[in-house]
Amino acid sequence: MARVTGYEMRMDTGDESLARAAAAGDGRAFAVLLERRYDGLFGLAFRLTGSRAEAEDLTQDICAALPSKIARFDGRARFTTWLYRVAVNAAHDRRRRAASHARAAQGWGGWEIARRAADTETAEQVDWLIAAMAALPEDLRDTLALVLDDMPHREAAEVLGISEGTVSWRIFEAKKRLKTIRMQEDQA
Amino acid sequence: MSDDLDDLKAAMRAPAPDAETRATHLALAQKNFDRLQESGAQVRPSSNRPRSGLWTGVRQMLTTLTSRGGLTATTAIVAVALVTLTPIRDMVLPPVGPVLTPAPAPVEDLAEAEMAVQQDRPAQGMDNMARPQLAKRAAQPMSGAVATPMAAPTITPPMPRRDITLPEADSERFANAPGNPVHITAETPVSTFSIDVDTASYAVVRNALLNGALPEPDMVRIEEMVNYFPYDYAAPDGDAPFRPTVSVSPTPWNAGTQLVQIGIQGALPAVADRPPLNLVFLIDTSGSMDQPGKLPLLKQSFALMLGQLRDRDQVAIVTYAGSAGQVLEPTPASERATILAALNRLDAGGSTAGQAGLQQAYATAAAMAEEGEVSRVILATDGDFNVGLSDPAALKAFIAEQRDSGTYLSVLGFGRGNLDDAAMQALAQNGNGQAAYIDTLAEAQKVLVDQLTGALFAIADDVKIQVEFNPAVIAEYRLIGYETRALRREDFNNDAVDAGEIGAGHAVTALYEVTPVGSAAQLSDSLRYGAAPVGGTADELGFLRLRYKVPGGDKSVLIEQAIPAGAAQSEAGFAAAIAGFGQLLRGGTYLGDWGYGDAIALANAHKGADAYGYRGEAVQLMRLAQSLAAR
Numbered sequence: 001m002a003r004v005t006g007y008e009m010r011m012d013t014g015d016e017s018l019a020r021a022a023a024a025g026d027g028r029a030f031a032v033l034l035e036r037r038y039d040g041l042f043g044l045a046f047r048l049t050g051s052r053a054e055a056e057d058l059t060q061d062i063c064a065a066l067p068s069k070i071a072r073f074d075g076r077a078r079f080t081t082w083l084y085r086v087a088v089n090a091a092h093d094r095r096r097r098a099a100s101h102a103r104a105a106q107g108w109g110g111w112e113i114a115r116r117a118a119d120t121e122t123a124e125q126v127d128w129l130i131a132a133m134a135a136l137p138e139d140l141r142d143t144l145a146l147v148l149d150d151m152p153h154r155e156a157a158e159v160l161g162i163s164e165g166t167v168s169w170r171i172f173e174a175k176k177r178l179k180t181i182r183m184q185e186d187q188a
Numbered sequence: 189m190s191d192d193l194d195d196l197k198a199a200m201r202a203p204a205p206d207a208e209t210r211a212t213h214l215a216l217a218q219k220n221f222d223r224l225q226e227s228g229a230q231v232r233p234s235s236n237r238p239r240s241g242l243w244t245g246v247r248q249m250l251t252t253l254t255s256r257g258g259l260t261a262t263t264a265i266v267a268v269a270l271v272t273l274t275p276i277r278d279m280v281l282p283p284v285g286p287v288l289t290p291a292p293a294p295v296e297d298l299a300e301a302e303m304a305v306q307q308d309r310p311a312q313g314m315d316n317m318a319r320p321q322l323a324k325r326a327a328q329p330m331s332g333a334v335a336t337p338m339a340a341p342t343i344t345p346p347m348p349r350r351d352i353t354l355p356e357a358d359s360e361r362f363a364n365a366p367g368n369p370v371h372i373t374a375e376t377p378v379s380t381f382s383i384d385v386d387t388a389s390y391a392v393v394r395n396a397l398l399n400g401a402l403p404e405p406d407m408v409r410i411e412e413m414v415n416y417f418p419y420d421y422a423a424p425d426g427d428a429p430f431r432p433t434v435s436v437s438p439t440p441w442n443a444g445t446q447l448v449q450i451g452i453q454g455a456l457p458a459v460a461d462r463p464p465l466n467l468v469f470l471i472d473t474s475g476s477m478d479q480p481g482k483l484p485l486l487k488q489s490f491a492l493m494l495g496q497l498r499d500r501d502q503v504a505i506v507t508y509a510g511s512a513g514q515v516l517e518p519t520p521a522s523e524r525a526t527i528l529a530a531l532n533r534l535d536a537g538g539s540t541a542g543q544a545g546l547q548q549a550y551a552t553a554a555a556m557a558e559e560g561e562v563s564r565v566i567l568a569t570d571g572d573f574n575v576g577l578s579d580p581a582a583l584k585a586f587i588a589e590q591r592d593s594g595t596y597l598s599v600l601g602f603g604r605g606n607l608d609d610a611a612m613q614a615l616a617q618n619g620n621g622q623a624a625y626i627d628t629l630a631e632a633q634k635v636l637v638d639q640l641t642g643a644l645f646a647i648a649d650d651v652k653i654q655v656e657f658n659p660a661v662i663a664e665y666r667l668i669g670y671e672t673r674a675l676r677r678e679d680f681n682n683d684a685v686d687a688g689e690i691g692a693g694h695a696v697t698a699l700y701e702v703t704p705v706g707s708a709a710q711l712s713d714s715l716r717y718g719a720a721p722v723g724g725t726a727d728e729l730g731f732l733r734l735r736y737k738v739p740g741g742d743k744s745v746l747i748e749q750a751i752p753a754g755a756a757q758s759e760a761g762f763a764a765a766i767a768g769f770g771q772l773l774r775g776g777t778y779l780g781d782w783g784y785g786d787a788i789a790l791a792n793a794h795k796g797a798d799a800y801g802y803r804g805e806a807v808q809l810m811r812l813a814q815s816l817a818a819r
Contacts, residue, residue, distance in 0.1 A: 022221075030221050034214060042205040053475075056209050063213040067221035 015079035023073045030070065034063070037083060040149070044084055047145035048091040050133060062090050077158060084151075084159045088142050095138065132181045136174055143170040365671035367776055370703075372712050373659040379667055380675040382687035383452065383651045383696045384409075386613065387635075388601060390416035391625035393773065394805075397812045403773055410669030410770035414697050414763050417802055421453035421695055429647040430454045430690055432734060434751050439701055440764050440790055441782035444709025447764055448665075448700040448751065450655070450732065454647050456693035464500040465564070465644060466518070466556040470549040471534060472569035473507045478536035481627065482603040486568050487531050489600075489632030494528070496640045497521035504552045505530055508545025518556045547586070553595045563595040564644055567615065570603040587618045588686070594740060596646065596689075600635070601625040613672070617688065638800065641692045648736035650687040650744065653698060654680045657730040661753050663710045664703040666778070668767045680735060683744050690736070699767050701778065702729070729753045762803060765791035769810055772817075784814035 015037070021029035041062065046055040069086055073079070133141055146156040153167040160167070371379065389412035396403035424431035433451040440447075469490060477483040497503070498521060505516035505527075516530035546567070553563045587597060597619025599612045616623035624635045652675060657665050667674075679685040690696060703710050734747040769787045771779055788810045795803045 025225050027218065027221055027225065031214070031218055034217055038210060038214060039205060042210070046203065052203060052206075056206070056213075059205070059209075060213050060216065063217035064220055066217050067224045071224075 016075055019070060019073045019079045019082075020075050022070050030067070033079070034066065037080065040080070041083060041087060044087050044145060044149055045091070047133075047148055048087065048142065049094075054094075058087070058091055058094055061094065062087055065090070078155075081155055081158050084146060084149075085161075088146075088159060091142070092138070132178050135181060136177060140170050140174040140177070143167055144174045147171055365674075367771075367774060368667045368669075368671055368674075370664050370666045370711055370778075372664055373657045373662045377659055378654060378656045378677050379665065379700070380652065380654045380677050380680050381667065381670045381698070382673045382675055383653060383690065383698075384411050384670065384673050384688050385415060385690060385694050385696060386412050386616065386623045387416040388612070388623045388625035389413060391627055391631055394809055395625075395627045397809050397816065400816065402813060402816050405774045408770050408773045409672065410767055410774070411673070411698065412669075413770045414669065414699065414766050415695070417762065417766065417806070418800075419451055419695050419697060419761075419763060420796070421451040423453055424455045428455065429736065429738070430651075432732060432747065432749060434732060434749070436729065436751075437761070437764070440786065441768055441779045442701070442709055444707040445701050445703045447767075448655075448702055448729065449761070449763055450653065450698045450700075452651075452653075452690065452696045452734070454690040454692060454694040454696075456641070457645075457647070462562075462641065462645060462692075464502070464558075464561045465497065466502050466553055466561055467497075467504070467644075468549045468553045468556070468563075468565045469503065469505045470545055470565055470567045471505060471507045472545075472567075473534055473536050474570075475536055477570055477602070479603060482570050483534060483536050485626065485629065485632070486600075486602050487534065488629055489626055489636055490531055490568075491528060492629070492632055493636035493640065494521065494524055496637055502556050503527050504556065505534075506545055506549045506552055507534065508548075514548065514552060518552065550586075550590050550595060553590075554593075557594065562645060564621070565590075565595060565597045565619070566600060567597060568600045568602060569612070570601070587615065591619050597621045598644075599623045602627075618686070621689075622691070634800070634802070639691075639693075645692040646689045646739045647692050647694075648690045649739050649741070650683070650685075651690050651696075651734065651736040652680050652685075652687045652744075654733040654735075655700065655730055655751075656733070657702065658726075658728050658753075659705075660726050661705060661729050662702045663705045663707065664712060666701045668699045668701060669770065670698060680733070683737070683742060689739075697763050699763060727753050762791060762794040762796070765794065766806065769806070769813070773813065784810055784817060788814065 013032075015033060018029045018033040022033060038059075042055060042059050045058040045062070046052065049055050049058055066086070073082055077085075133144065136144070143156060143160065146159055147153065147167070151159075153171070154164050157164040157167045386409075389407065389409035392407050393403045393413065396407065421433045422431060430452050433453065435449050435451075437447050437449065439445040471486065473483065477486075494503075501521040502518045503516065503521055504514065504518045506514050515534065516527060519526050519530075521527070546565070549565045549567075553565055557563045591597070597615060598621035599616040599619075601612055601623070602625075612623045615621075624631075626632050626635060654677070673688070675685065675687065729751040732749045732751055735744040736747075737744050765787050768779065768782060768790070769784075772784060772787065788807055791803065791807050791810060795807070798804055
């Protein structure tokens with residue numbers, strides 16, 4: 001049985017105060033906080049990546065790096081806002097890496113390209129919406145992933161570092177494109 | 189229109205996280221958190237010993253990875269000492285421990301720092317030892333070795349730590365270390381290392397060259413290239429498991445030095461007498477294996493191997509992907525149709541869960557084992573092996589325990605892309621097995637048919653080599669290759685320290701480049717205030733000591749032999765050509781203007797009978813490398 005501190009007793013302790021305690025080196029606070037927010041984080045990772053395997057990898061990346069990141073949590077943003085920003089950045093990072101991997105692969109023959117194509121096919125086996133979402137440009141997709149998490153536009157704007165108006169425009173644009181994709185598919 | 193969003197919302201409802209994965213991730217985060225908090229207190233003296241085991245493998249991954257791109261900041265030295273935990277490269281840890289002064293570091297240290305930073309492996313495998321080790325290296329302006337021939341890192345003024353941008357990485361990982369430096373005999377007369385029978389590096393290099401690219405320097409482990417080829421060493425007499433042969437020849441690339449070639453030939457017991465084999469194929473069937481060069485090649489390779497098995501041998505197949513499963517229960521090798529049918533049913537799909545599969549494979553092997561039989565797990569993977577997700581220390585202990593109970597582990601790598609060479613090597617080293625890389629059916633033929641007996645039957649375990657050079661004769665020496673196999677001097681006599689095994693009929697070759705006293709090629713000047721000239725006779729170059737254990741035994745046996753000066757002068761042979769080739773690919777600094785053309789000429793002159801055509805292929809590869817390098 002783990003040592004019970006005040007955090008388990010007072011589950012209403014806010015994310016932000018836990019995060020500040022974790023930033024100051026409190027391991028229990030960190031544990032309680034991550035336990036509380038893990039499912040939400042995984043959900044976002046799923047929407048950002050569109051597959052369970054990718055989402056698990058992304059979540060692992062984030063979990064591994066979070067201890068070092070949280071030391072810089074300064075309490076100016078809500079913790080979930082901050083956490084989701086970390087997640088979106090980590091997702092960008094993974095995509096960049098995948099892209100450079102594909103570039104690097106070109107000199108090595110077709111195997112890597114084939115692997116990526118196989119990955120894409122797997123993704124297409126899931127619901128068309130997920131696949132269609134994957135076809136969206138990254139910025140639209142990230143925005144959608146956040147808003148679909150019932151996050152208000154204002155907060156999504158904060159996570160992405162853009163204006164609320166831009167979030168609304170992106171959602172509108174994303175819906176328009178999804179509709180186009182669906183129409184093309186229906187005609188095909 | 190708003191329906192669309194609701195549809196999407198429903199479709200994108202994330203599945204609940206897998207409970208086990210969730211627990212693993214939470215534990216990982218907590219571990220990193222705790223380590224970060226403690227890291228200030230845990231500075232330990234460096235062990236410059238990348239040996240035995242998974243820890244080591246993981247540490248090597250962290251400290252010596254393939255480099256791509258340029259390093260942008262000198263502060264990376266500081267970052268390395270502190271960072272290393274983050275899989276996401278532009279997250280840099282804030283300083284929690286004592287901060288090192290980023291003294292102007294020699295180029296190789298920067299290169300190494302870059303390699304360490306570049307890895308994208310999750311942090312949990314990090315051994316705290318790596319940090320002081322790096323710190324120590326950064327502080328030592330030593331070693332004439334240059335890690336990689338990449339563009340010299342640009343040195344920019346220190347920047348705020350958060351702004352450091354780290355270079356991109358891919359997901360291939362190669363275990364390597366900076367080339368061995370030249371040692372001054374009077375200061376460090378003793379050189380100790382573990383033998384290495386792996387050949388994976390040669391196959392990876394070949395794959396790169398055949399695909400029209402020079403291999404990256406870190407892909408090249410020279411000893412694995414040299415050991416890829418059979419040599420004509422004298423076989424041991426009587427009951428001895430192996431016999432050392434030492435010869436000295438002029439160095440092809442340096443008139444002022446000599447090459448000391450130490451060849452160790454393992455005995456080939458009468459094949460007819462071999463004990464029955466229990467083989468458990470542990471096959472990676474994760475989604476990424478679904479490519480022509482992977483699962484299909486693997487099936488063909490194992491089918492080839494089946495022809496070599498006897499009726500009393502048994503085969504079982506365990507797969508891992510998502511969940512581990514036994515797809516073929518232990519079956520006598522005589523039932524070839526059953527085994528082939530099970531092989532052909534294998535299908536790639538799902539994600540990788542290596543450790544569960546490994547446990548099941550070992551359990552299967554244990555169930556098959558009977559007195560007097562040999563059990564081995566053969567892991568076949570494209571490198572997507574999740575050793576890191578669970579506790580690496582526990583996994584290492586697990587494999588080592590299985591090894592001690594008599595079940596060995598060999599690792600076969602297939603395909604390229606996310607080949608986790610370092611993890612493969614670490615696993616095989618820990619399991620007393622061989623790591624080989626199979627990219628063609630011909631290579632499968634070599635590893636699984638021609639050399640099957642050696643790969644599957646160990647004749648000596650924990651084979652260590654120690655050479656003491658005589659400072660009265662040898663001024664300087666340099667071990668070519670074996671960078672990842674170096675041992676500490678005191679480990680030689682310590683039977684608890686693991687080392688490599690030799691299989692039946694295997695030959696292992698090690699090459700030293702030595703500079704005789706008084707040679708113009710001597711790189712270091714003698715000390716003005718140094719010790720008085722050392723005693724010792726001048727008729728020995730050095731002294732060779734070998735230690736090994738009988739398989740399954742725990743006490744080592746010592747073999748000693750003097751290396752006479754002037755004796756056994758022979759012509760530099762094929763091994764020298766390959767060692768030179770390897771150094772060219774690594775961008776070694778000791779070759780002067782000796783180039784691919786010289787390597788080709790030397791190799792051609794010593795092709796010998798070349799019954800299997802391996803040497804002829806090597807010459808082709810040298811020619812390819814020559815053309816690619818000239819581009």
